């Protein structure tokens with residue numbers, strides 16, 4: 001028997017936990033069962049109590065106190081500890097049946113997705129072997145990034161890096177669409193949905209033309225970073241990143257407004273398609289079961 005789930009990832013504050021809560025509510029509204037797993041050892045508050053919470057195994061604050069580690073080192077330690085105690089995760093998940101959608105809420109530290117091999121190992125454990133979960137990554141990037149185009153491309157690169165590293169079905173989501181509603185024209189938005197590298201050439205917020213290129217933009221961004229985050233080298237780097245993303249042609253985004261049921265339903269249908277959830281449910285339709293019973297096939 002297969003199991004079905006989604007791994008909700010993305011940078012800090014991207015709206016992962018909010019998306020998980022909204023998805024759970026949406027599933028409940030549609031009478032679909034789900035199993036909520038929190039793998040963020042620093043998460044304190046939940047709209048829905050997790051069915052499985054990494055904090056019952058290890059908590060980031062304890063690790064930071066006892067091991068004298070900072071938040072990022074502490075998080076890596078927590079995940080290494082989880083990998084050494086995988087039964088904590090696998091045993092309860094063994095019991096989850098195929099009509100459930102397993103929703104796994106991940107922490108936001110980007111190191112976890114890019115620098116260390118823990119996540120690929122974890123994904124292999126979940127997707128292969130006895131658990132055999134059909135898992136889809138849902139990578140969130142917040143829509144407000146589109147105001148700062150270099151930031152948008154760097155976020156998109158992190159999404160692509162996770163896609164390449166994890167080698168699993170993957171959807172990218174622009175979260176918090178409510179925050180940019182009315183501010184970005186539809187045609188302009190489409191250039192972010194399928195990232196267009198030319199966005200950097202016609203960025204209205206950056207002075208990139210003529211001799212002023214290397215000038216500091218102190219009037220816009222006073223502070224130490226302004227000399228690094230402007231100038232021709234920074235522009236060239238951003239263009240190279242955007243070109244790389246375009247060359248791979250792998251990243252496009254779905255739009256998510258958690259307050260809009262239709263938006264949630266659309267994202268869920270992409271997840272369902274990626275993990276082939278409905279294919280597994282078809283034989284379980286009540287009329288099929290009744291027919292099986294009447295034909296003496298059940299049990």
Ligand SMILES: Nc1nc2c(ncn2[C@@H]2O[C@H](COP(=O)(O)OP(=O)(O)OP(=O)(O)O)[C@@H](O)[C@H]2O)c(=O)[nH]1
Pocket residue numbers: 010011012013014015016017018019040106107108109175176177178179256257258259
């Ligand atoms: N306007 C708006 N705010 C949102 C939305 N989703 C999340 N937020 C806010 O963004 C902040 C971060 O949301 P979380 O859901 O905790 O984000 P997260 O990705 O789980 O954060 P970490 O787990 O800390 O990495 C909170 O203040 C949320 O209220 C959204 O769709 N719209």
Ligand SMILES: [Mg+2]
Pocket residue numbers: 016017018040043105106107
């Ligand atoms: Mg969270």
